[in-house]
Amino acid sequence: MDVLVIGTGGREHALVRALAADPGVGAVHAAPGNPGIASSATLHELDPMDGATVAALAVELGVGLVVIGPEAPLVAGVADAVRAAGVPAFGPTAEAARLEGSKAFAKDVMSAAGVPTAEARVCTTYDEAAAALDVFGAPYVVKDDGLAAGKGVVVTPDRQLALNHAKACDRVVIEEFLDGPEVSLFAVTDGTTVHPLLPAQDFKRIRDGDQGANTGGMGAYAPLTWAPDGLVDEVLRTVLQPTVDELARRGTPFSGLLYAGLALTSRGLRVVEFNARFGDPETQVLMALLDSPLSPLLLGAATGTLADVSPPVWKPGAAVTVVMASAGYPESSSSGDQIVGTETLGRDSAVHVIHAGTALVEGRLVTAGGRVLAVTAVGHDVADARAQAYEGVAMISFPGAQWRRDIAAGR
Numbered sequence: 192m193d194v195l196v197i198g199t200g201g202r203e204h205a206l207v208r209a210l211a212a213d214p215g216v217g218a219v220h221a222a223p224g225n226p227g228i229a230s231s232a233t234l235h236e237l238d239p240m241d242g243a244t245v246a247a248l249a250v251e252l253g254v255g256l257v258v259i260g261p262e263a264p265l266v267a268g269v270a271d272a273v274r275a276a277g278v279p280a281f282g283p284t285a286e287a288a289r290l291e292g293s294k295a296f297a298k299d300v301m302s303a304a305g306v307p308t309a310e311a312r313v314c315t316t317y318d319e320a321a322a323a324l325d326v327f328g329a330p331y332v333v334k335d336d337g338l339a340a341g342k343g344v345v346v347t348p349d350r351q352l353a354l355n356h357a358k359a360c361d362r363v364v365i366e367e368f369l370d371g372p373e374v375s376l377f378a379v380t381d382g383t384t385v386h387p388l389l390p391a392q393d394f395k396r397i398r399d400g401d402q403g404a405n406t407g408g409m410g411a412y413a414p415l416t417w418a419p420d421g422l423v424d425e426v427l428r429t430v431l432q433p434t435v436d437e438l439a440r441r442g443t444p445f446s447g448l449l450y451a452g453l454a455l456t457s458r459g460l461r462v463v464e465f466n467a468r469f470g471d472p473e474t475q476v477l478m479a480l481l482d483s484p485l486s487p488l489l490l491g492a493a494t495g496t497l498a499d500v501s502p503p504v505w506k507p508g509a510a511v512t513v514v515m516a517s518a519g520y521p522e523s524s525s526s527g528d529q530i531v532g533t534e535t536l537g538r539d540s541a542v543h544v545i546h547a548g549t550a551l552v553e554g555r556l557v558t559a560g561g562r563v564l565a566v567t568a569v570g571h572d573v574a575d576a577r578a579q580a581y582e583g584v585a586m587i588s589f590p591g592a593q594w595r596r597d598i599a600a601g602r
């Protein structure tokens with residue numbers, strides 16, 4: 192089976208690498224892709240938001256599966272367009288992708304399904320927002336209702352800042368602050384059967400010590416040796432399965448990747464957010480640790496046959512990924528800065544480079560976005576993987592590069 196992967200980021204590069212290593216996969220195609228993806232897949236130019244074009248390319252290539260990486264095309268119905276053309280698509284319908292596309296919708300589903308999450312109010316006016324802030328108190332949590340690439344959430348002790356963010360958005364969700372460590376647990380589902388992957392941890396803030404602005408994610412590691420026993424079973428039972436069942440009950444089943452962003456609070460686990468796609472950069476570490484083929488899981492989810500597919504198998508040891516971002520990220524990003532050193536890290540070694548915002552200009556690799564690349568390493572434990580990932584980071588440079596020094600430190 193040939194596969195087409197839609198997207199340009201690190202997540203898509205990690206998925207493409209895993210598919211290229213899968214004996215059940217023939218050719219891997221990617222659109223639009225990036226220079227890193229080009230080493231494992233044939234690239235095609237297209238607008239990933241244009242469902243008709245994506246479907247036409249899938250038909251023309253004769254692929255047996257289309258994997259849609261990012262949230263924006265999913266929310267725009269690109270998976271629906273691919274399925275309408277008769278090609279299996281990994282990724283939810285536009286309806287079901289609202290789980291990520293609207294925080295208010297996600298709250299409604301969780302409430303109906305009895306899934307534990309922060310108490311919240313949906314506000315559309317300044318006065319409603321002000322009242323909601325006072326109900327929950329500081330620290331204040333204000334979320335843009337729509338898609339915002341991980342940057343629509345403000346968590347602050349400053350009431351005025353919280354109000355300013357609410358004012359800047361049409362519709363916000365204001366909610367209680369959740370304490371405790373965050374965990375990302377992904378599950379592959381066909382709308383009925385749910386196969387959880389390994390819990391991972393992502394580092395969302397731009398600076399060491401979880402300081403500074405929220406980003407898409409500056410690094411990740413797995414497994415979480417400190418996590419309580421039975422965490423995956425508990426999340427499956429109290430979060431993943433009830434959510435999948437509720438969406439099926441509503442007649443809008445969710446298939447694809449259900450991403451549960453969780454907080455392990457002093458009062459028990461709570462959902463911070465759902466996403467409707469693989470997380471980035473957690474996918475980098477999960478794909479580095481996956482020891483069974485990826486395509487049966489994705490195809491099983493896409494075709495409603497996941498019950499016949501064995502759960503994934505994981506390598507022993509651990510993986511760590513460290514994101515190198517361009518100058519100005521996350522407020523802005525720099526492009527065109529020459530990247531050196533990536534060629535010294537072998538494609539198949541324990542340490543590898545996952546490309547995100549990179550481009551080839553006249554044969555030179557340059558930056559082309561906020562999160563530029565991620566150095567990913569597998570080791571016998573988290574400390575070993577971390578040491579190797581940072582050795583890789585030390586070999587790569589570009590003007591203005593920013594990376595956190597504390598990814599997976601002490602884990």
Ligand code: AMP
Pocket residue numbers: 309332334341344346366367368369370373395405452463464
């Ligand atoms: P979200 O886009 O909903 O994942 O939010 C981005 C980040 O903001 C999360 O990963 C958390 O670090 C933080 N955050 C979101 N909601 C809350 C909350 N209720 N309490 C504390 N932190 C939160």
Ligand code: GLY
Pocket residue numbers: 341393407408466469470471472473
């Ligand atoms: N790592 C956070 C995200 O993918 O949304």
